Amino acid sequence: MRFLVAKWNRFWFEPTSQYQFGVFRILFMVWFIAADRADRPLSVVLYPQSPELMEPQFPVALLNALGELSVPYPIPEEYRAMVVAAFTLLLWTSLVGILTRPSLALLAVANLYFEGLHSSFGLFSHATSLPSLALLVLAAAPGSTSWSGDGVLLWFWRNVRHRGSFKSDLFRSLAGPAVAPWGPRLILVLLAIVYFASGVSKLRHSGLQWADGETLNYYLSGKSITNWTQFVADPAVLLSQDWRDGVGVGAYLYRAIPTPPGVFIARHRALTCVLSILTLLFELGFPLVFCGRRWRIFFLLAGVGFHTGTAKLMGIPFWGYTVMYLAVIDWRGALEATLRRGKSRPSRSCSKNAVRFLISFSSQSLFQGGKYNSCSQQEN
């Protein structure tokens, strides 16, 4: 039992500078800002489709029932500019790292409110739900304030004010001390839960039959693009529901916009069958990322392939999920290795250095993840 507790504590709380959560913060914010506005939870609560038809569900329905606490949806026009300005400011201060922790906390809470508000009307956004939770983790976890404007100012203040010179290393100062890694690992747990739940959902609703490739064929062949929303029924409909329509309509089907390569695959049943099996294996097997570095490398690379596939074949981009993978990369190790190599070979061209960085980035982060732990702990 003690062994398990020790392992548990080591997994979540043993200080490490392996992940450099601040680098993830920057990349995550760049993605957040660069992503299409339609992807943001904010835009759907500002400009929802036909809001008059929407019916509040829990908890908005409960708050509205209390009268005084009526939740505004959509956000009234006179406040929209102010809300957008405040949200944008928080995005940029979080990216640059000005008052980093409060900025991240406010951004995470505001984003969750907008996401939750939209969901409280029954419309769940699969693409933005996980990034919203990751933002909460980023706001609370140690290490997310590294590589920030605050850090530069602090370094400048310490050197000028107290020493009058710039002897200390800015790079090390920005990277900060080793911290508990529960932030990036919690994001990995969230990813594992979401993928595993997706796999279980397929088995729960369709059983192993889902792997025969027919469902994927339906979406890749473009049959989901029709003038009307299609629904399916369950032959084992509840007898008590039979009176409604006699067939037991039970679920709506989603839509995919297949690309020419997707349509090509749909013509070959063997290919859709293989892809279906691989999808199930990937989703149900993703929790194996916790069984060692090799499994983690394998499933993260498989995840990149999976999301590239859904985007390039079905027109369903979930890039926010792949951005989450950046949380578990050894940024410090990759950067230090690159800098070391750059110093020893100064004649290299920029493009060659960039290629070397990418190679070392993948090799250091994926294969030598824990190498720098002891080094960073010695610093402290």
Place this chain on the structure above:
Amino acid sequence: MFAHYVAEETPRYAFRFIGEGENFEIELHASYVDSEESENKRMFFLYAYGGAIHVSHFQLRKGDLKGAFERRVARYFRRYFSVLEKRYEERLRGIQRIRLELVRVNSESRVIEVRTIGHYDTKSETFQHTWSP
């Protein structure tokens, strides 16, 4: 997402709202209420109709009763009709009832069977379920 099994032969259905006037009928498209078809029908399904599949997470209405079903659908159509009225379009004037149809479509999305589930009366603001096996 995409968890429900769909094959070539899987029966597929769609909902249709038909506006009925004195001497005319008009299919009420989602664009008449400034909505997209998928968003519009999903909302109808979530708020009013409800899923009847054993393991559905689409607002499963376990043990749904006719009265409760009629009230939910009426509530939805009340909102729907109030949006329609605001459009002031000539062709939408004079609608007295909205007929709720469940249509079965084939793999080419052609209608092969129509079931009238019930009618919403715009005056009394009530929905009457009429379909019987």
